[in-house]
Amino acid sequence: MASICRSLRPLAKNIRPLSTLSPATRALPRRSLLSSQKACLSTSRPRSAEPYMPDDVDTSALTPTPITHFSETEIMLAESIQKWSEEVVAPKVREMDESEQMDPAIVEQMFEQGLMAFEIPEEYGGSGMNFTSAIVGIEELARVDPSVSVLCDVHNTLVVTAILKYGSEALKKEWLPKLATNTVGSFCLSEPASGSDAFALKTKAVRTENGYKINGSKMWITNSMEADFFIVFANLNPEAGYKGITAFILTKDMKGFAVAKKEKKLGIRASSTCVITFDDVEIPKANLLGKEGQGYKYAIGLLNEGRIGIAAQMTGLALGAWENAAKYVWNDRKQFGQYIGEFQGMQHQLAQAYTEICAARALVFNAARKKEAGEDFVTDAAMAKLYASQVAGRVSSLAVEWMGGMGFVREGIAEKFFRDSKIGAIYEGTSNIQLTTIAKALQKKYTS
Numbered sequence: 531m532a533s534i535c536r537s538l539r540p541l542a543k544n545i546r547p548l549s550t551l552s553p554a555t556r557a558l559p560r561r562s563l564l565s566s567q568k569a570c571l572s573t574s575r576p577r578s579a580e581p582y583m584p585d586d587v588d589t590s591a592l593t594p595t596p597i598t599h600f601s602e603t604e605i606m607l608a609e610s611i612q613k614w615s616e617e618v619v620a621p622k623v624r625e626m627d628e629s630e631q632m633d634p635a636i637v638e639q640m641f642e643q644g645l646m647a648f649e650i651p652e653e654y655g656g657s658g659m660n661f662t663s664a665i666v667g668i669e670e671l672a673r674v675d676p677s678v679s680v681l682c683d684v685h686n687t688l689v690v691t692a693i694l695k696y697g698s699e700a701l702k703k704e705w706l707p708k709l710a711t712n713t714v715g716s717f718c719l720s721e722p723a724s725g726s727d728a729f730a731l732k733t734k735a736v737r738t739e740n741g742y743k744i745n746g747s748k749m750w751i752t753n754s755m756e757a758d759f760f761i762v763f764a765n766l767n768p769e770a771g772y773k774g775i776t777a778f779i780l781t782k783d784m785k786g787f788a789v790a791k792k793e794k795k796l797g798i799r800a801s802s803t804c805v806i807t808f809d810d811v812e813i814p815k816a817n818l819l820g821k822e823g824q825g826y827k828y829a830i831g832l833l834n835e836g837r838i839g840i841a842a843q844m845t846g847l848a849l850g851a852w853e854n855a856a857k858y859v860w861n862d863r864k865q866f867g868q869y870i871g872e873f874q875g876m877q878h879q880l881a882q883a884y885t886e887i888c889a890a891r892a893l894v895f896n897a898a899r900k901k902e903a904g905e906d907f908v909t910d911a912a913m914a915k916l917y918a919s920q921v922a923g924r925v926s927s928l929a930v931e932w933m934g935g936m937g938f939v940r941e942g943i944a945e946k947f948f949r950d951s952k953i954g955a956i957y958e959g960t961s962n963i964q965l966t967t968i969a970k971a972l973q974k975k976y977t978s
C-alpha cells in the first residue's frame with residue numbers, strides 16, 4: 531500500500547487544484563462519476579497492491595459487491611490521472627493530432643508518473659499495482675486523448691505483461707526496470723498477409739550458433755516510433771504450422787531492424803503505427819521469450835487481457851466525447867431562447883448515451899475483476915471490447931450531432947473522438963472476431 535502511495539505521490543503533488551484549471555475544464559461534470567464511485571466505496575474490498583483474490587480464498591464465502599466498487603487506491607489513481615491528463619495532455623491534443631506525432635515530453639512524464647509501470651513490481655522499479663489499476667489508467671487517459679491511452683495500453687497490458695508472465699528472471703532483471711522508467715515497448719504480431727488470421731504469419735526465425743536470425747516484416751505496429759523494445763512473433767518451425775510460432779525480444783539498434791513506413795491514419799493519429807522489417811536480424815539466445823513454439827499461446831493469452839484495455843480505451847473515449855458535448859449543450863449553446871440541452875429530444879439522447887456508457891463500463895470492469903480473481907474472463911473480455919467499441923462509435927457520432935457545426939469543425943475535440951472511435955472495432959481482434967469468440971463459448975455451453 532505504501533508503495534502505491536509513494537508512486538502516486540508525484541502525481542498528486544503535481545496536480546493543480548480544480549479551482550486553478552481553465553474555466554472550460556472546470557465546467558466538465560467529471561467529478562460526478564468519481565464521486566458516485568466513492569459513495570459506494572467498500573471498505574472490505576482489498577487494496578490495489580494486494581492480489582484481488584488470493585488463491586486460497588473461498589469465493590463462495592464472500593459477499594458480492596457492485597462492479598463499480600473501487601478501492602481507495604484505484605479512486606485516487608483515477609482522480610490523479612484525470613487531473614494530470616487535463617493539465618498536461620489536453621493542451622497538446624489538437625497539435626499532436628494535426629502533426630500526427632506523439633509529444634516526447636508526454637511520454638517522458640508518463641514514465642515519471644508511473645503510468646508505464648502499473649503492474650511492474652516495486653523490486654523492478656514499478657508501481658506494484660493491480661490489473662484494474664492499469665484499466666482505470668487507460669480509461670482516464672482516453673477521456674482526454676485515446677492516442678496517449680493506446681500508447682499506455684500496449685506498453686502495459688501487452689508488453690509488460692508478456693515479460694511478467696513469460697520472461698526469465700534474467701530478462702525481468704534486465705528489462706522491467708527500463709520498461710518502468712524510460713523504454714517504450716511494442717507488440718509485433720500482425721503482418722501484411724496475416725491480420726485476423728494472425729497465426730498465418732510469415733516472419734521466420736532460424737537457430738544460429740549464438741541464438742537466432744530473423745527475417746520478415748510486421749505491419750500496423752503501435753508505438754514503433756517511440757519504442758526501443760519489441761516483442762516479435764516469428765515462426766521457428768513452419769512445418770509445425772502455428773506450433774512453430776515463437777516470441778523474441780528485439781531492440782531498435784539491432785543490425786537489420788528497420789522502421790520502414792509510418793501510416794497516415796483516420797484516427798488516433800498521434801499514436802504511431804508502422805511497418806517494421808527484419809533483414810537477417812541476429813539475436814542472442816537470451817532474447818528468446820519463454821519457450822520455443824509457445825508463441826501462439828502467449829499471443830492468445832496476452833490479447834485476451836489486452837482486449838480489456840482496448841475496451842477501457844473505448845469507454846474512456848465515449849465518456850470524453852459525451853462530457854465534451856454535455857458541457858456545450860447545457861452551458862454554451864442557446865437556440866429558440868434556451869440551452870439546446872433543455873429540449874427533451876436532446877435530453878433523451880444524452881440519457882440514452884450515458885446509460886450505454888455505464889453498461890459498457892460494467893462489462894469492462896467485470897472482465898477486469900474476473901481476470902484478477904483468476905476466473906475465466908475470455909468471453910467477458912470479448913463482450914467488453916465488442917460492446918465498448920460500439921458504444922464509443924455511437925456516442926462519439928451523436929456527440930458531433932449534438933454540437934451541430936461546432937461538432938464538425940477541428941476547432942473542438944468532438945470530431946476527433948468520432949474519428950478515434952473507429953479503431954476500437956479493428957485492433958486486437960475485429961468486432962467479427964469478438965463475435966466469433968463469444969458465439970463459440972455460447973455454442974459450447976448450449977450444445978447438448
Ligand SMILES: Cc1cc2nc3c(=O)[nH]c(=O)nc-3n(C[C@H](O)[C@H](O)[C@H](O)COP(=O)(O)OP(=O)(O)OC[C@H]3O[C@@H](n4cnc5c(N)ncnc54)[C@H](O)[C@@H]3O)c2cc1C
Binds near residue numbers: 749
Ligand atoms: C491503428 C492500428 C494499430 C495496430 N496496432 C497493432 C500492434 O501494435 N500490433 C499488432 O500486432 N497489430 C496491430 N494492429 C493490427 C490489427 O490487430 C489488425 O488490423 C486486426 O487484427 C485486423 O486485421 P486486418 O487489418 O488484416 O483485417 P482483416 O483480417 O483483413 O479483416 C478485414 C475484415 O474481414 C473480417 N474478417 C476476417 N476474418 C473473418 C472471419 N473469420 N469471420 C468474419 N469476419 C472476418 C474482419 O472482421 C474485418 O471486418 C493494428 C492495426 C491498426 C489499424
